Amino acid sequence: MTRPGAARGREDLVAKVVAITSGKGGVGKTTTAAAFAAGLALRGHKTVVIDFDVGLRNLDLVMGCERRVVFDFINVINGDANLNQALIKDKRNDNLYIFPTSQTRDKDALKREGVERVLEELKQQFDFIICDSPAGIEHGAVTALYFADAAIIVTNPEVSSVRDSDRIIGILASRSRRAERNEPPVETNLLLTRYDPARVAKGEMLTVEDVQEILSVPLLGVIPESESVLRASNTGTPVAFDEDSPAGRAYLDAVARFLGEQREMRFVQPERRGFFRVLFGRA
Amino acid sequence: MRIHGMRLLNLVFPPRPKSAAIAKERLKIVLAHERAGSHAPDFLPRLQKELIDVVGRYVEIRDDMIRVSLDKAGETSLLEINIEIEGAKPKVKPLGSAVPA
Numbered sequence A: 001m002t003r004p005g006a007a008r009g010r011e012d013l014v015a016k017v018v019a020i021t022s023g024k025g026g027v028g029k030t031t032t033a034a035a036f037a038a039g040l041a042l043r044g045h046k047t048v049v050i051d052f053d054v055g056l057r058n059l060d061l062v063m064g065c066e067r068r069v070v071f072d073f074i075n076v077i078n079g080d081a082n083l084n085q086a087l088i089k090d091k092r093n094d095n096l097y098i099f100p101t102s103q104t105r106d107k108d109a110l111k112r113e114g115v116e117r118v119l120e121e122l123k124q125q126f127d128f129i130i131c132d133s134p135a136g137i138e139h140g141a142v143t144a145l146y147f148a149d150a151a152i153i154v155t156n157p158e159v160s161s162v163r164d165s166d167r168i169i170g171i172l173a174s175r176s177r178r179a180e181r182n183e184p185p186v187e188t189n190l191l192l193t194r195y196d197p198a199r200v201a202k203g204e205m206l207t208v209e210d211v212q213e214i215l216s217v218p219l220l221g222v223i224p225e226s227e228s229v230l231r232a233s234n235t236g237t238p239v240a241f242d243e244d245s246p247a248g249r250a251y252l253d254a255v256a257r258f259l260g261e262q263r264e265m266r267f268v269q270p271e272r273r274g275f276f277r278v279l280f281g282r283a
Numbered sequence B: 001m002r003i004h005g006m007r008l009l010n011l012v013f014p015p016r017p018k019s020a021a022i023a024k025e026r027l028k029i030v031l032a033h034e035r036a037g038s039h040a041p042d043f044l045p046r047l048q049k050e051l052i053d054v055v056g057r058y059v060e061i062r063d064d065m066i067r068v069s070l071d072k073a074g075e076t077s078l079l080e081i082n083i084e085i086e087g088a089k090p091k092v093k094p095l096g097s098a099v100p101a
Helices: A030-040 A059-063 A073-077 A112-123 A138-147 A161-174 A196-199 A208-215 A228-236 A245-259 A277-278 B004-013 B019-035 B046-057
Strands: A015-019 A047-051 A096-101 A128-132 A150-155 A186-194 A219-224 B066-075 B076-083
Touching: A015 A030, A015 A138, A015 A161, A030 A047, A030 A059, A030 A073, A030 A096, A030 A128, A030 A186, A030 A228, A030 A245, A047 A059, A059 A228, A059 B066, A073 A112, A112 A128, A128 A138, A138 A161, A138 B019, A150 A161, A150 A208, A150 B046, A161 A186, A161 A208, A161 B019, A186 A208, A208 A219, A219 A245, A228 A245, B046 B066, B046 B076
Parallel strands: A015 A128, A015 A150, A047 A096, A047 A128, A150 A186, A186 A219
Antiparallel strands: B066 B076
């Protein structure tokens, strides 16, 4: 499928819009959006990650480009800047771009027609367009998922997060553009984050099987609770760039599965603690 | 030996159900109802008021003598109406007049 203006080497690929969503706040959407975009870029796909959380901009900080923001998503929607003025090229990976949002406007500035026009323009340049959704089920969140071809439901093994994920899955199935046009449904996957296998083993936390059974969407990956996530956001590095950390490796696995590879689930069993570790606490 | 000890311990102090199991059960129930679109019906206050009107034609009752509640157990919903008339005075009806329909 050849399209005019398509970047070199991606004639066979149709750009995919991926919404990172959850309903509930604080479950790891922005961490996931950053890690996923970084992981796709590492795999050689030209990827842009867009911040849809107008007024509560944070993707720039998590991606470590907060001092390079000049123009934003709303400027481009309103025609005050063009796309290439607003896109920030990642300094660590040539395939990765960040599209920050406005810190001063509110979510109503996300006009659906404007968002559609910008996404169409991005599709000419990128393989993957990752949309970092705001929390909630209001205008901003619905706009972030409306144009999605695929969605990643970020869920914590905790009752309020699971319930809100169920709501969002329902909204994807009924209010996305694909649903409105009777097209094939948004390809919806579950990503379980902040998973603590030790607490699961003690019966204190929902198991990955429990959450999957309740939500009944395919499981893309399990990200273990890990110190590396906070360390990554402290330094403005997507955690997928930290290939030594369990969370980083778990994200890279999830990206591989998203690209159609089979990978065994890791980090779902409690870590075996050696004799010395037990003796001297966490080494 | 150790297993017997555990069993004895469990007999004396029955183990509490694991909280994750409780979470799963609660989620299954609440989501079954939310997916069916059957949220707590909003007619309950109106039903309660109309019941008070109807019952009040026969006995003197106060608002707090009627309790309406909705209970969900698994897949079934139970609408429970409790009317307390113990000690309620029958309404004195005027001679010759029928109870209003």
